[in-house]
Amino acid sequence: HAVVHAAGVLDDGVLDSMSVERVAGVLRPKVDGARHLHELTQDLDLSAFVLFSSLAGAIGGAGQGSYAAANAYLDALAQQRRAQGLAATSVAWGPWAEAGMAVDGALEDRLRRGGMAAMTPELAVKALQQALDLQETHLAVADLDWERFVPSYTAVRASRLLDEMPEARRVLEAATAGGTT
Ligand SMILES: NC(=O)c1ccc[n+]([C@@H]2O[C@H](COP(=O)([O-])OP(=O)(O)OC[C@H]3O[C@@H](n4cnc5c(N)ncnc54)[C@H](OP(=O)(O)O)[C@@H]3O)[C@@H](O)[C@H]2O)c1
Known part of the structure; x- marks a missing residue:
């Protein structure tokens, strides 16, 4: 059952x-x-x-x-x-x-x-x-779609919730790298 x-x-x-x-x-x-x-x-x-x-x-x-x-x-x-x-x-x-x-x-x-x-x-x-x-x-x-989801989810404030998700980390790290060059 x-x-x-x-x-x-x-x-x-x-x-x-x-x-x-x-x-x-x-x-x-x-x-x-x-x-x-x-x-x-x-x-x-x-x-x-x-x-x-x-x-x-x-x-x-x-x-x-x-x-x-x-x-x-x-x-x-x-x-x-x-x-x-x-x-x-x-x-x-x-x-x-x-x-x-x-x-x-x-x-x-x-x-x-x-x-x-x-x-x-x-x-x-x-x-x-x-x-x-x-x-x-x-x-x-x-x-x-992590490329869309992560920026939209973190648009207002960063979220630690995604920290340990490799797909989200990749997108966040790429955004940070893009922002500093
Ligand atoms: N569809 C999605 O995209 C989605 C996404 C995330 C989670 N969920 C969850 O998945 C479940 C099913 O979703 P669904 O899309 O099939 O929803 P739905 O089409 O709105 O159907 C909900 C069902 O719940 C029944 N219900 C409501 N209140 C009740 C009560 N007090 N006692 C007994 N039955 C009750 C309704 O019965 P009546 O028609 O008789 O009122 C209806 O059959 C829900 O729990 C929902 O929160 C759905």
Whole structure:
């Protein structure tokens, strides 16, 4: 038996426009839903407990404060389950193409300009199978164009988050070298 939690709601907005109700509406399907599935199944011998998380929880996203928190909860729940000896894989997905909440022409264009292309479901599912085979607990799966993503992600301020990623370091070092000559 396996559990796949994929419920989620988007309700993006700047902080000023947030209310307790709006934040609760985003947290409910992820935090309460995943917690209930965890509690109700923790005595079962599951082959997988998959949580559909988002890159927003791992690296942030414009207007996605509540959605980021909801997904970070899923990532933490996976870590907690694994520490308890239970199956758990939380995948922080980048945008999917063809169907789902990220299929929106303007949004896809904005993400692509920022270096994030939408993945075909076939590719994403292949990555998920690989993660399950390797018993990964928390991973991010996204189709990034590092040459575009890194400058856009660090445009406002530098981020230590990318320091240990070889692809990002290459782009940052090339930019620094370019800037000093
Ligand atoms: N698509 C992407 O690019 C992407 C990227 C990163 C992460 N994710 C994550 O992947 C998951 C699936 O995304 P998607 O694109 O398939 O989203 P979607 O098309 O918007 O579907 C979300 C699903 O969640 C269900 N849902 C919402 N609130 C619920 C609740 N309280 N209880 C039970 N079900 C609830 C909805 O059911 P109803 O239709 O009945 O309301 C809907 O079937 C989500 O958790 C999302 O955060 C998606």
